[in-house]
Amino acid sequence: MAKGKLSTPSGHVNLRMLAEHLELSQTTVSLVLNNSPSAKSIPQETRNRVTEAAERLNYRPNYFARSLRQSKSMSVGVLAPDLSEGYFTRVMSGVVQELTAAHYFYFTACHDWKRDLIEKYPRMLVERSVDGFLLLNTPANAIEVPVPVVAISAHSAVENVTNIILDHHLAVEQALTHLVALGHRRIAFMRGPHAIPDSEYRWASIQQVAREVHLKIDPALVIRIDSAGWSMKDNYHPMAPEIGYKPMQALLEQTRDFTAIFCFNDIAAIGAIRALKDAGRSVPGDVSVVGFDDIQSAAYSTPSLTTVRQPLLEMGRRGARTLLERIANREAEYPTEIVMTPELVVRESTGPAR
Numbered sequence: 001m002a003k004g005k006l007s008t009p010s011g012h013v014n015l016r017m018l019a020e021h022l023e024l025s026q027t028t029v030s031l032v033l034n035n036s037p038s039a040k041s042i043p044q045e046t047r048n049r050v051t052e053a054a055e056r057l058n059y060r061p062n063y064f065a066r067s068l069r070q071s072k073s074m075s076v077g078v079l080a081p082d083l084s085e086g087y088f089t090r091v092m093s094g095v096v097q098e099l100t101a102a103h104y105f106y107f108t109a110c111h112d113w114k115r116d117l118i119e120k121y122p123r124m125l126v127e128r129s130v131d132g133f134l135l136l137n138t139p140a141n142a143i144e145v146p147v148p149v150v151a152i153s154a155h156s157a158v159e160n161v162t163n164i165i166l167d168h169h170l171a172v173e174q175a176l177t178h179l180v181a182l183g184h185r186r187i188a189f190m191r192g193p194h195a196i197p198d199s200e201y202r203w204a205s206i207q208q209v210a211r212e213v214h215l216k217i218d219p220a221l222v223i224r225i226d227s228a229g230w231s232m233k234d235n236y237h238p239m240a241p242e243i244g245y246k247p248m249q250a251l252l253e254q255t256r257d258f259t260a261i262f263c264f265n266d267i268a269a270i271g272a273i274r275a276l277k278d279a280g281r282s283v284p285g286d287v288s289v290v291g292f293d294d295i296q297s298a299a300y301s302t303p304s305l306t307t308v309r310q311p312l313l314e315m316g317r318r319g320a321r322t323l324l325e326r327i328a329n330r331e332a333e334y335p336t337e338i339v340m341t342p343e344l345v346v347r348e349s350t351g352p353a354r
Contacts, residue, residue: 013057022053033059075105076323077125079118079143080136081195082110086267086295087312091136091152094316102324104131111138113195118142131327134319139197148326148334152319155197162326163337164319168198168205171308171342175262175290176209178306178344183353184260184288188221190247190272192264195226199264202292206262221258223247225268244271252279259287259353266291266298266307273301273349284351294345303348311340 015033019026024046031039032050039047053059078095080088092108099106107125111117122133122143132148140149140156152164179187189206192199210217225243244263252275263269269291273283281287283303291298294309318338326334 013059018054018057018059022049072131073129074103075107075130076132076134077122077130078106078108078134078136079121079138080110081113081138087265087293088136090295090312091316094313095134095320098317098320115142132323134323137196148323150319150323152315153198155201162322162334164315164340165337166310166340166342168202169209172202172205172209174342174344175308176213176215178346178350179260179288179290180213180215182288182350185215186258187215188251188258188261190244190261190263190268191222191224193226220255223251225264241267241271241274244268245275248272248275261287262290264292266293266295266305269305270301283349286354288350290350299347306347306350307345309343309345315340
């Protein structure tokens with residue numbers, strides 16, 4: 001192959017071939033393509049030539065060879081209950097952005113809250129030599145792996161785990177202060193499923209904030225998504241609006257003596273709004289509804305949903321970035337907890353109490 005004559009790719013273009021084509025050393029080309037700090041000493045014109053040629057010739061790095069040199073597989077395992085619309089898709093968007101930018105591959109496994117799979121999948125991924133684990137809403141207590149672990153919304157007080165969590169006290173404070181300011185005192189609460197780690201932490205925050213704002217919680221107005229009759233084991237999808245529709249329907253059969261409801265998430269809130277409308281109750285005329293997460297469809301529901309926004313995209317990015325930092329420097333100290341800030345988004349589903 002004559003130098004400078006490689007105009008189109010012929011099979012796999014490797015580092016040696018690309019370097020010969022550019023009449024540069026393999027070291028120079030490697031420094032540029034790996035965005036090494038040492039590449040700053042290379043003239044910008046040369047760096048531009050390298051990146052342009054790599055793209056035009058469809059250069060693909062040999063990740064297997066790199067992993068042998070670096071003792072890394074350039075891959076991570078991602079465990080999640082499911083990847084349904086809403087919370088998980090937004091978090092995963094942030095995760096994918098960070099991992100792709102770092103040239104990392106990822107294996108995604110959905111355990112559907114089955115304990116045997118929560119224990120089995122990490123072992124299978126360790127056998128595939130992943131460099132670390134990212135857990136989405138998945139407790140780390142049952143996972144023992146020899147690599148760094150970052151957990152998002154898992155609240156896992158476990159060695160070797162960095163937790164990315166939301167400030168639930170502030171989130172609840174924003175929601176309840178908003179409702180109280182609108183004159184609501186008879187507020188219903190829809191708690192999350194037992195399996196989701198956030199559920200108990202948010203409920204504890206609700207009880208604490210209620211005391212702080214002198215709001216009485218009526219046990220008769222507290223419902224739960226996975227109580228008898230609306231279990232996540234039913235035939236509908238665990239993140240379908242029916243998880244909010246059925247509990248609200250059951251509550252309305254018992255009482256209508258409430259003017260607002262604070263739902264565990266936006267999917268449940270959308271289902272609750274439909275149940276209220278089917279029962280002849282207007283939103284927000286008769287009942288104000290507050291959701292949680294601020295999924296993409298929240299702004300387009302009818303009425304548009306008032307909700308507490310979790311910075312889901314940034315939580316995914318931060319989680320992936322933290323994991324990559326820990327993989328790159330295994331000996332460095334790492335935080336056990338990184339707290340993210342929520343934001344109340346007021347839309348059409350809340351209004352003054354009757």
